[in-house]
Amino acid sequence: MTDQQNDNVAAEGAVYFIFGATGDLARRKLYPALYSLYREGKLGDKFAIVGLARRPRTDEQFREDVLESIKEFCRYKIGDGQDWQGFAERFTYHSLDIGNVDGFRELQASTEALEARYSIPGNRLFYLALAPELFGTVSRNLRDGGMLESAGWHRLVIEKPFGYDYPSASKLNEEIRHVFREEEVFRIDHYLGKEMVQNIEVIRFANAFFEPLWNKQHIANVQITLSETVGVEERGAYYNKSGALRDMVQNHMLQMLTMIAMEPPSHLDPEAIRDEKVKVLRSLRNFKSGDEVRERVIRGQYTAGELRGQALKGYREEDSVPQDSTTETFFAARLFVDNFRWAGVPFYVRTGKRLPVKSTEIVVEFKNVPGNLLFASRQQLQPNLLVIRVNPMEGIYIRINAKKAGQRDDGAARGDGILPELPGRHQHARGLRALDLRRGARRFDVFHALGRAGGRLAAGRSDRGRLAGACRGPGLLLRRRMGTAAGAQAASSGRLPLVAGERAGRGQRHLGDEHRQVK
DSSP: OOSOOOSSOOOOOEEEEEETTTSHHIIIIIHHHHHHHHHTTOSOSSEEEEEEESSOOOHHHHHHHHHHHHHHHOSSOOOOHHHHHHHHTTEEEEEOOTTOHHHHHHHHHHHHHHHHHHTOOSOEEEEEOSOGGGHHHHHHHHHHTTTTOSSSOEEEEEESOOOSSHHHHHHHHHHHHTTSOGGGEEEEOGGGGSHHHHHHHHHHHSOTTTGGGOSTTTEEEEEEEEEOSSOOGGGHHHHHHHHHIIIIIIIIIHHHHHHHHOOOOSSSSHHHHHHHHHHHHHHBOOOOSHHHHHHHEEEEEEOOEEETTEEEOOGGGSTTOOTTOOOOSEEEEEEEBOSTTTTTOEEEEEEESSOSSOEEEEEEEEOOOOTTSGGGGTSOOOOOEEEEEEESSOEEEEEOOOOOTTOOTTOOOOOSOSSOOOOGGGHHHHHHHHHHHHHHHHHHHHHHBSOTTTOBOOTTOOHHHHHHTTOOSSSOSOOOOTTSHHHHHHHHHTOOOOOTTSEETTTEEEOOGGGTSOO
C-alpha cells in the first residue's frame, strides 16, 4: 500500500473536510499532500476525505479532479490500479451552501455514515480553504449543524490571510474563539512545510561554526527573495484585494525572516519556537513617516509583454482586475530588527510576479575583510555568502574567496584553477577538489542569478540596488538610465534609479509616490 514505512506514527483515524474543494489551493497543495501522506503510510487506514464547495459535482467527477491534481503537482507518481482505487474511494463530494445551516445537518448525517463505514472514532478536521470573511460563518454553522457533537477531537485549520488588517484579524479570531478552543485552532502557513525552510533552524542551531558569526559584528545584510514567473492567473479578484504585500510578505517572507533572526528556543516545541519568533516581530522597526516609507519601500505592477514569443497580459488586463488598480504585484522593502543581535543590519525582502525566474532563496552576506590589508590590497575580494535555496533546487551554498591555482601571491594569474597546486602524490586528489569547487562556483552563479538579464542578488550594492537587484529582465520594475552621463554613473555605482510614472523596461509599471505607503 505504501512506498515507505518510517518511524512516524500514522495519524489517528479521522474525517478530513476540505471547504473550497474546487479551488486553487486544494488543487495545487492539499490533494497532492494527502496523497503523499497516504503513500508514506502516515494517513493510516481509518480515514475519509469530504470535499465541500457550492458547485454541483458527483463523487466520480471529484475523484477525477483529484487524480489530475496529483498527476500535475504531486511528487509521487500514481501507483498501480489497486493502490489508487484504495485511495480514491475515500473521497466523497458534498455540494454545500455554507450560509445554510440545514446543509450542515445533512452533512452531519452523511459523515456519521462514513465514520461507521471506515470505523472512524469521531475525529474531525475542518480545513477552510476559503476567503477569511467566511471563517466565522462556517464555524458557527459547524456548531449549529451538529458537526461538533461527535465523540472524538475537532480541529479547525485556516490558511492565510488571517484578515485584511489588524481590526479584521482581531474580529476573525473572536468569531472563531466563540466556537473552537484555542488549542483546536491551527493557523498554518504552508511555506513552513518546505524542506529547506524547516532546515533553517537546523542549519543555525546544529552547526557550531555558524552561531558565533550570526550577529551584527559579522553579517552585513540578509536578503530574502521570493520571485514567481506566473501572473495572477485565475486569482485576479482575490489578488486585487491582497497584493504582493499581504499575499507573500506578511506571512511567508516574515516567517523566513523570523527563523533567520530568532534566538535559540528553550525547547523544540511549538510554543517555545513561536515565542522567539514573536520577539523578532516585536523588534521590527516601524515606519514613522511617509518619507521613510518612500525611502525603504518599492511597489510596482507588471505590464503587458512577451515571453518566448507568447504575448502576456499586464496586471490591469487580467480577468477581474480593475483597469485603474493600484494593487502591487511587486514589493521590496528594507527592514531592521532592533535588538542586540541585529541592530543596524538591514533585512531586504522582495517578491513579485512575472519575474525572470521562479526562485525562493535567503542570502546571508557576511562582512568583508578590511579593504587595504593583505590579499584585499592586491585584488578585489567578494563578500562571503551563505545561500539557502528553497526553490526550485533545494540546497545550501557557501561562497568563499580562494587563491587560483598557479597564481602568485601578488595576484598574477597563471591558470584557471581556484585552489593552489600541491606537489607530489596529492596533486590528483587536489585537482579533483578544484574541479568540484569550480563546478560549484558555476552552479552558484547560475542559481544565484535571477535571470540572464543580470538579475543577480546584489552583494555589496547600495541599499536601493539591493531592493531591486533581483528584478531586472522580463517583468522589470526598475531599469538603468543608460545613454546619459547620470545613467552611466548610476550603472557603474550599482544604483538603479526609479523610473516613475511610466512603463519601465520590458513590462513593469512603477507605482508612484502617491501609492507607495501601504495602509
